[in-house]
Amino acid sequence: xxxxxxxxxxxxxxxxxxxxxxxxxxxxxxxxxxxxxxxxxxxxxxxxxxxxxxxxxxxxxxxxxxxxxxxxxxxxxxxxxxxxxxxxxxxxxxxxxxxxxxxxxxxxxxxxxxxxxxxxxxxxxxxxxxxxxxxxxxxxxxxxxxxxxxxxxxxxxxxxxxxxxxxxxxxxxxxxxxxxxxxxxxxxxxxxxxxxxxxxxxxxxxxxxxxxxxxxxxxxxxxxxxxxxxxxxxxxxxxxxxxxxxxxxxxxxxxxxxxxxxxxxxxxxxxxxxxxxxxxxxxxxxxxxxxxxxxxxxxxxxxxxxxxxxxxxxxxxxxxxxxxxxxxxxxxxxxxxxxxxxxxxxx
Amino acid sequence: xxxxxxxxxxxxxxxxxxxxxxxxxxxxxxxxxxxxxxxxxxxxxxxxxxxxxxxxxxxxxxxxxxxxxxxxxxxxxxxxxxxxxxxxxxxxxxxxxxxxxxxxxxxxxxxxxxxxxxxxxxxxxxxxxxxxxxxxxxxxxxxxxxxxxxxxxxxxxxxxxxxxxxxxxxxxxxxxxxxxxxxxxxxxxxxxxxxxxxxxxxxxxxxxxxxxxxxxxxxxxxxx
Numbered sequence: 001x002x003x004x005x006x007x008x009x010x011x012x013x014x015x016x017x018x019x020x021x022x023x024x025x026x027x028x029x030x031x032x033x034x035x036x037x038x039x040x041x042x043x044x045x046x047x048x049x050x051x052x053x054x055x056x057x058x059x060x061x062x063x064x065x066x067x068x069x070x071x072x073x074x075x076x077x078x079x080x081x082x083x084x085x086x087x088x089x090x091x092x093x094x095x096x097x098x099x100x101x102x103x104x105x106x107x108x109x110x111x112x113x114x115x116x117x118x119x120x121x122x123x124x125x126x127x128x129x130x131x132x133x134x135x136x137x138x139x140x141x142x143x144x145x146x147x148x149x150x151x152x153x154x155x156x157x158x159x160x161x162x163x164x165x166x167x168x169x170x171x172x173x174x175x176x177x178x179x180x181x182x183x184x185x186x187x188x189x190x191x192x193x194x195x196x197x198x199x200x201x202x203x204x205x206x207x208x209x210x211x212x213x214x215x216x217x218x219x220x221x222x223x224x225x226x227x228x229x230x231x232x233x234x235x236x237x238x239x240x241x242x243x244x245x246x247x248x249x250x251x252x253x254x255x256x257x258x259x260x261x262x263x264x265x266x267x268x269x270x271x272x273x274x275x276x277x278x279x280x281x282x283x284x285x286x287x288x289x290x291x292x293x294x295x296x297x298x299x300x301x302x303x304x305x306x307x308x309x310x311x312x313x314x315x316x317x318x319x320x321x322x323x324x325x326x327x328x329x330x331x332x333x334x335x336x337x338x339x340x341x342x343x344x345x346x347x
Numbered sequence: 348x349x350x351x352x353x354x355x356x357x358x359x360x361x362x363x364x365x366x367x368x369x370x371x372x373x374x375x376x377x378x379x380x381x382x383x384x385x386x387x388x389x390x391x392x393x394x395x396x397x398x399x400x401x402x403x404x405x406x407x408x409x410x411x412x413x414x415x416x417x418x419x420x421x422x423x424x425x426x427x428x429x430x431x432x433x434x435x436x437x438x439x440x441x442x443x444x445x446x447x448x449x450x451x452x453x454x455x456x457x458x459x460x461x462x463x464x465x466x467x468x469x470x471x472x473x474x475x476x477x478x479x480x481x482x483x484x485x486x487x488x489x490x491x492x493x494x495x496x497x498x499x500x501x502x503x504x505x506x507x508x509x510x511x512x513x514x515x516x517x518x519x520x521x522x523x524x525x526x527x528x529x530x531x532x533x534x535x536x537x538x539x540x541x542x543x544x545x546x547x548x549x550x551x552x553x554x555x556x557x558x559x560x561x562x563x564x565x566x567x568x569x570x571x
Contacts, residue, residue: 154356157356160451161358162358164452165452168515172563178563187519188519229500233537233538
């Protein structure tokens with residue numbers, strides 16, 4: 001890739017070179033005609049030998065002069081180009097830097113400088129319009145997710161409490177109680193989705209700003225002890241390879257959510273009986289669980305991408321993992337390897 | 348036992364009151380900030396349920412006011428926010444517990460049960476039912492004066508069941524209680540059955556009567 005200005009510089013130089021090369025025979029022709037005319041005027045006769053010598057001299061002188069001018073021109077053009085690119089393209093580079101620094105997650109007020117050049121000012125106004133529109137839509141969408149989730153909590157609480165009371169009524173038949181139970185289970189799934197959506201919005205809004213050094217190994221052990229019951233229940237054999245004392249900088253709550261989601265995911269989507277391999281070392285964590293078919297990688301981390309009626313997950317677990325990792329610049333990788341789903345996060 | 352329900356959603360407040368009255372509590376209502384302040388100044392409550400998103404002011408200010416009035420009431424914050432920040436702030440200000448919407452009435456009742464007992468000294472903290480003795484604060488269970496070892500989850504379940512004695516608890520409510528407020532967001536309902544089975548077995552092996560019954564096929568009930 002070449003810079004825009006170098007591109008034009010090369011063209012100009014080639015053009016100048018061609019003009020100067022073409023000028024050599026014209027100069028030669030003009031000077032020798034002039035020379036001939038002068039000699040004829042003063043009746044000077046030359047031997048053929050001397051005439052040839054003269055013409056060589058003229059060719060030499062003209063070529064030398066052309067080359068010298070070409071070098072001058074070259075220098076002048078390069079210097080001019082430098083000055084021009086600095087001055088003329090300055091606003092362009094400024095706008096470019098501004099756009100590069102722009103992050104939709106942390107939008108600052110974008111302001112392009114007035115350049116006084118029509119084209120650049122047009123470009124900047126258009127960019128400003130485009131970005132402002134995007135920021136507004138993004139904010140509205142975030143606000144909507146936030147408000148909707150908040151506003152849903154209270155009606156959800158009302159429904160749940162009414163079902164709760166209904167289940168206390170005397171003389172319920174088994175079938176009636178089953179109906180209430182099923183409604184409650186579905187409702188609890190709704191509230192879990194809602195809670196995770198709220199959490200996602202909060203992470204997007206950077207509400208978990210404070211950072212500390214977190215002992216990831218210890219946090220993981222603690223979570224494993226909480227979850228051991230589920231591993232046993234699903235007949236999953238757990239193979240651990242954990243370096244003690246792995247420290248990672250981040251928000252404790254977010255890191256625990258990250259680990260919790262990785263683990264519950266592995267338990268939830270393992271075949272029964274199955275195997276889970278977990279390794280944590282300085283620099284990365286990787287979790288492998290047995291599975292049948294590879295998952296679609298590009299769909300995997302999207303919200304609600306792989307929810308199905310057979311799993312009771314919220315469909316937001318991997319989106320949360322992605323969001324939290326993204327926040328700290330960590331890379332999440334997925335692959336399917338000889339009957340195992342492998343998730344790896346590099347710190 | 349007197350309970351004040353500070354909640355601006357009347358339907359929710361009503362449900363809570365219906366459930367708690369059945370348990371023998373008497374309930375008062377306050378639907379906004381001023382009414383809440385008025386009530387806590389005028390009366391003494393054993394426990395206050397407080398929705399922190401109130402019309403007319405922040406519920407957290409009520410926790411502070413309670414502290415200044417030196418009222419000895421247990422406070423449970425009810426929040427639609429479910430934010431850990433709020434939880435920490437509320438507990439730091441002196442609230443006793445925090446529950447986020449939506450919640451099961453049985454869960455709320457168990458929390459009230461614990462909060463009231465935690466604030467009182469003496470024998471109230473030990474629940475006795477024939478051969479079974481449960482120390483709420485010490486988290487110890489004895490049957491015929493012999494200790495029974497329960498896991499944290501099993502003890503929690505037992506407490507939930509006992510504090511909702513003679514009520515029907517759905518599998519969903521038990522599952523919610525087991526997965527708790529932690530970050531591990533588990534949602535398989537099969538584990539409820541396994542936990543209950545373990546608890547039943549331990550109680551039975553210790554020589555405890557069959558108080559924990561299955562009802563309607565999937566519900567559970569602690570009978571006194």
